[in-house]
Amino acid sequence: MTQPVLNYIGNFDATDSVVFTYVYLGSERSSANMLSIRENVGDSAPVYEQQQVIADKEHELPAGILQNGKAYLAKIKVKTGDNWSDWSGEIEFMCLDKPNIIFDTIDSSSFVYNDDVLMSALYTQAQGDTITNYQFKLYDQNHITINTYPVRVPATTATTRLSERVSNLIKGKLYYISLTVNTSHDINYTAEKQFTPQYIVPTISGVLQPLVVEDQGQVMMEMFLKQILGTPVKPFIPNRPTDSETYYTYYNNDYVVIPQDNPLMFTKLGMAKASDFIAKVWCMNILNGTFLDFAPELGNGIHIKFLKHDDYIVCEKSFGSLVSRTKSNIVEGLGLKEFYLYIKVKEFRIEMEIVLANS
Template sequence: MIEIHPILLPVKPFDATKGVNIYFTFTGSKQVKENELVIKEVSTKEIVYSYEFSTFEKNHPIPPNLLVNGKVYSAKLRVKFTDDTYSPYSNESTLKTFSTPVLDIATIDGQGYVYNSDITFQAVYSQSENENVKTYRFSLYDENEELIETYPNRTPYNQEIFTETIMGLEKGKGYFIECFVITDNNMTYSHRERFIAMYIVPSVNGVIFTRNDSDEGFVRITANLKSITGTPVKPIDKSNNDNNIEQKADNYEYIDDEWIIIPKDNPLIFRGLDMNRASDYIMKIWCRNIPIGTKFLELSPPEDTGIPVEFWMHENYVIAVKEYKGIKSRYCSNMVAIPKDTDFMLYVKNIEHRVDLSLIIL
């Protein structure tokens, strides 16, 4: 007579602090009343668990905190019949335990907002046993958590930050963003957060003219749009405190009438610019050999009419600093290794008083 063995089903990696159910199949004709599960730690070959579980179902629960995360175990199982005899042991199955990863959508601020219609979402990942992520995927849902779009599976080039650019978010509308990861050992995890897209929709004024072109047989439409363009300005010497004159001739030295030489003790100051009184603006600054640890630029409104913005050069990054009633807010750029004598651009984007900085090597 051929003895029937139970067959353990594969078990995905799991968090030992939460436990897991082990499932098996058994096709024998005899009535099963219990099953016995034996678990050994692979590295020491020590039996860490052996228990007979009374059930007619084909499963065996492993209690929380019985095993330890970060270890590999082997498991085998046999069933006990109503006549108190046992089947042979099943095949051995590998059990891998890992702590639950931590995922945080860093792009969403503490109030649950993002501040643009096109956002590059960043999910920050960490895991206690340094289990690497094999692929990740973002999904966007509406306020009722109905799926809007699933983005492609991506292979991370950075094991700490995963990104996806999502475009066309509607102002004032609520969404859910989810990041789903699969690790090298096929552990799966996802994290979902709610956010609201809150930004100023730029207004564009325009006049449309129509003219009937009877010779060609169509109506010609001409649209004239009104836009606001930037104005070139000169910096002022910081020792000049006359706020009644918004811009004066500067005393800085130039190279080829293009590059301004900035002394360590005399940063560029632009006072009374329109963008100091506006909510949103962008600015590009071309730089070379800015001294480390110095304030090299300040956007300063006329006295008592706004908040100045200071720009400080650090090694491989720039910080923008605002201060209001003794409270400082700092905004940091991306990290870029800048070789000596290399030109780079500082791109400043201010949206609803939030400053985004980006360094780009030229």
């Protein structure tokens, strides 16, 4: 009776079910097969030996039968009629845990904060299986391939840190990034993660624009504030319900008077992550004291206040009990004059410059 041949099978995770296939060229059709698996140590006894009645030339090994971290030998025999064939030759394989891949460039909210990102992933594997090569792929929101990056070999100085430069990302668009690794023990594994570029870079351009809504007794404040996806951000006036009468006074539908004890506030700006943005704020008749107040949430998070003095402005940045202060340039006789305040944030430093409007 013809002997079957068990096909090669790659190393796999024992927590997954796996299908073994074989070749049988006998004149009669096989009606069943028996798979036998033992540890690859001496004359070990089988840890799995089961018959499956199936005409197809395959045998499915259920999940959880074997143990990861061990090497095994497998053989198979087939049944035709009432007779069993001889065992096939044994093939060797290993059971290894699936690799674990963490895309650490993508934060817990699935955001990245630039249009050009060095996509980085951290690789680990329980049995210490090393990577021979890897490859990143970028997909759009429909899982259509945008870019297939070259196959790369890990750097000898960082064998578990895998990276690829991903450029020309569009803000607000959903992407998928995949990473396929091939290991020294012939494991081919792919991990995938979705992400969205969000560019947390608040910018203010133009002037503070008041719009009087006379029939409601309110003033609409527009700062031309742009943030991430164009997410609506509006001035928040503390201690004033949105449906109440305005706490501010205005003159000739052009100027809004912001009292010293009730500064204009903007919330939820993502200031902790913002970097290298410029704000240009047009000001006039500014009394000494706080006149701008930026905070991610009222009373919480990193708090940034701007306080005017006779001839300069101080930015006060606080988080809990920690407070840092930055001083602008000095403008003699600033007083209540009309001026532009330029604000630049570079990493965690805030720089300011006062420029008189008529200079």
